[in-house]
Amino acid sequence: METDPHIPRPAIIRDRIEETPTIFTLRLEPEGHSPLPFKPGQFNMVGVFGLGEVPLSIVSDPSDVDFFDHTIRIVGRVTGAMARLGPGDRVSIRGPFGNGWPMDESRGRDIVLVSGGLGCAPLVSVVNYVVRRREEFGSLTVLHGVKNPGDLFWKERLSRLNEQEGTRVFLTSDEGGAGWEGAVGPVTDLIPNIPVTLRTTAKICGPEPMMLSTVRKLRDQGIPEDDLWVSLERNMQCAAGFCGHCQLGEIFVCRGGPVFRYAEIKHRLGIRGL
Numbered sequence: 001m002e003t004d005p006h007i008p009r010p011a012i013i014r015d016r017i018e019e020t021p022t023i024f025t026l027r028l029e030p031e032g033h034s035p036l037p038f039k040p041g042q043f044n045m046v047g048v049f050g051l052g053e054v055p056l057s058i059v060s061d062p063s064d065v066d067f068f069d070h071t072i073r074i075v076g077r078v079t080g081a082m083a084r085l086g087p088g089d090r091v092s093i094r095g096p097f098g099n100g101w102p103m104d105e106s107r108g109r110d111i112v113l114v115s116g117g118l119g120c121a122p123l124v125s126v127v128n129y130v131v132r133r134r135e136e137f138g139s140l141t142v143l144h145g146v147k148n149p150g151d152l153f154w155k156e157r158l159s160r161l162n163e164q165e166g167t168r169v170f171l172t173s174d175e176g177g178a179g180w181e182g183a184v185g186p187v188t189d190l191i192p193n194i195p196v197t198l199r200t201t202a203k204i205c206g207p208e209p210m211m212l213s214t215v216r217k218l219r220d221q222g223i224p225e226d227d228l229w230v231s232l233e234r235n236m237q238c239a240a241g242f243c244g245h246c247q248l249g250e251i252f253v254c255r256g257g258p259v260f261r262y263a264e265i266k267h268r269l270g271i272r273g274l
């Protein structure tokens, strides 16, 4: 069996779910071999033959060993081409890459997840992971913000989580609208209302200004910087720490990240041009 994550392999699309008009989920089954093991927060390089490949977070659960699920927003060339694919079509896949979220360190702790826009994708994997292993974790609080109500996917599923003991989901949209039942405003406005204990650890994903503002508010709530984790999004091409597209100072986000303890990365964030 091929075990080198750097070698692109064909994968067949087994399923496709329309999440919103611009977001869809593909279930990919590598052909002729099992997917390699992965952790929540890791990503694959998924390619459209003849066009190129893009980094995509794996949103399925590591215990589902036969396939990878990827939730994709149509942004440009490659994601636009993926949007035209469906069951039976083939893509290429390399990975998994990156370090993933520190789920072992989070065991037994209260977890806060804060996400903005499709920054949700790396955190969806954490939601799946915790929900499947509910007794291994403390409380789960999910704060998710979108630009407008139409951007929200997984609404039903996220709302249903509220029925689980110890789990709370708060949704907000920058713009309100007919039928919108969540809050209106930035996701950071939700933070002062969340329960924080000495064993709270937070995972954050979204645009960098949103993550920095989230970190400030979580710190104000008393969560130490060592317990704040961020997932960074950078342009990536090789995913193996060679090409330098994702370089942040001396760090390659593809290899050293994309998940970082905030205290360890804070001096490199928010610096224009770095």
Ligand SMILES: Cc1cc2nc3c(=O)[nH]c(=O)nc-3n(C[C@H](O)[C@H](O)[C@H](O)COP(=O)(O)OP(=O)(O)OC[C@H]3O[C@@H](n4cnc5c(N)ncnc54)[C@H](O)[C@@H]3O)c2cc1C
Pocket (backbone or CB within 6 Å): 043, 054, 055, 056, 057, 058, 070, 071, 072, 073, 074, 075, 076, 077, 078, 079, 080, 118, 121, 122, 232, 233, 234, 235, 236, 258
């Ligand atoms: C570790 C990691 C995990 C990721 N996980 C996911 C995921 O799970 N789902 C997902 O949909 N995307 C994810 N992304 C982002 C995804 O890789 C990009 O959207 C994709 O590379 C765009 O490629 P494209 O060829 O379609 O667009 P391009 O043709 O390369 O770009 C078109 C235009 O969109 C802009 N653009 C490119 N990327 C983004 C972006 N992320 N946001 C806004 N504008 C952008 C470009 O600057 C350009 O102007 C992830 C990125 C990283 C680094």
